[in-house]
Amino acid sequence: MSNSRIIPPSELIINEDGSAFHIHLLPDQLRDNIILVGDPGRVDMVASYFDEIDYDVCSREFHAIGGVYKGKKLMCISHGIGPDNIEIVITELDALANIDFNTRKVKPEHRTLNMVRVGTSGSLQYDLKIGDFVIAEKGTGFDGILNFYAARDKVCDLEFEKEFCKHVSWDPTWAAPYTVDADAELVARIGRDDMVRGYTIAAVGFYAPQGRMVRLELKDPELNAKIESFRYNGRPITNFEMESACLQGMAKLLGHKAMTVCCIIAQRRAEDANTDYKPSVKRLVETVLDRF
Structure with a gap:
């Protein structure tokens, strides 16, 4: 421009x-x-x-x-x-x-701005427990927002997107997923042995897009199981949240540095959740402030 x-x-x-x-x-x-x-x-x-x-x-x-x-x-x-x-x-x-x-x-x-999102998340793997901290080393967006920007392919992991869509049999009526890496320098600065580096799904909603069924039936009831079984370079999808991919994608397009780190407050596979998560989030905030 x-x-x-x-x-x-x-x-x-x-x-x-x-x-x-x-x-x-x-x-x-x-x-x-x-x-x-x-x-x-x-x-x-x-x-x-x-x-x-x-x-x-x-x-x-x-x-x-x-x-x-x-x-x-x-x-x-x-x-x-x-x-x-x-x-x-x-x-x-x-x-x-x-x-x-x-x-x-x-x-x-x-x-250039440095942006770290501190959030909460649900784990998709049994070895991720409530209270764990997970960095979205890759964020995969289900919302389609980045697809409206001309240069999206320049900042996205196109091979990851291709393999993911193939594995889960992505429905063509849904927005095409996009996958963006977090800024490596920020991840190195914030991430230590006390944080897992994961692949994160940034869902477009809280309920059906994350496989939750309350009163309405899901278009693909097996989507979460297919997401959980997906591997890219031998690594699994670790967790669900809603904002990491758009944050990391917009930041890269605009020339900024961004990453997301979340506290796990729900284990989706174990069907368990913790509503008293504020002490863990406070500990994560303290950690990020000291390393930022």
């Missing part, structure tokens, strides 16, 4: 106070290091560790707090549930970094 293009107001909406439309942040409130969480309330928990707080902004499901932790400037922002929300957040964070809101042109110098 040409840096001389003026982005019209219909394409990038800027609020009257000069903030990004959905997340309501101003350009000078952006931090290079960003922790993302789904729950707006979890932002307060993350920020409770900050030594200083510079701002606290709420808009819809998007809650952001910027501050300082052990001398490091950073921010935490919530993205709500689902990949569609992640697309909004990453696009607007990038706009704050790389678009001049006065001229509506792309800035000549690219600013």
Whole structure:
């Protein structure tokens, strides 16, 4: 895209106070290091560790707090549930970094953001237990969002996608899956022996897309079993969540670094779940803050 293009107001909406439309942040409130969480309330928990707080902004499901932790400037922002929300957040964070809101042109110098999503997840393998931490070394999106962007093939693992669709007999009426690696430098920085490096499914919904049946029947009741038996280079799909693939895909397309690490709160194969998972999530947040 040409840096001389003026982005019209219909394409990038800027609020009257000069903030990004959905997340309501101003350009000078952006931090290079960003922790993302789904729950707006979890932002307060993350920020409770900050030594200083510079701002606290709420808009819809998007809650952001910027501050300082052990001398490091950073921010935490919530993205709500689902990949569609992640697309909004990453696009607007990038706009704050790389678009001049006065001229509506792309800035000549690219600013790179480091983004770590801290979430919760359900395991798909018996050896992953409740309380384990799993990094989405690969995120496979069932939502199809990245397929709307021209350069998606440049950032996706096309061979993984091909083998996965073949193995599970992917229904052509569903959005084509896309698979994106987490940023290797971030994974090396955050991941240690206390974290599993896995292949993660980012589902487009919580119920049927993750094989849950409440009152409505599933189109393919065997999909989860086929996912669990899939192997790529000898490695299995480890867990389900909803946002890793879109986050990692959008970040790569826009020239940023991103990864997802989740705390396992449900064992899908053992049909077990833990609703008292907050202590484990707090431990994960503390770990990420110290390594970020």
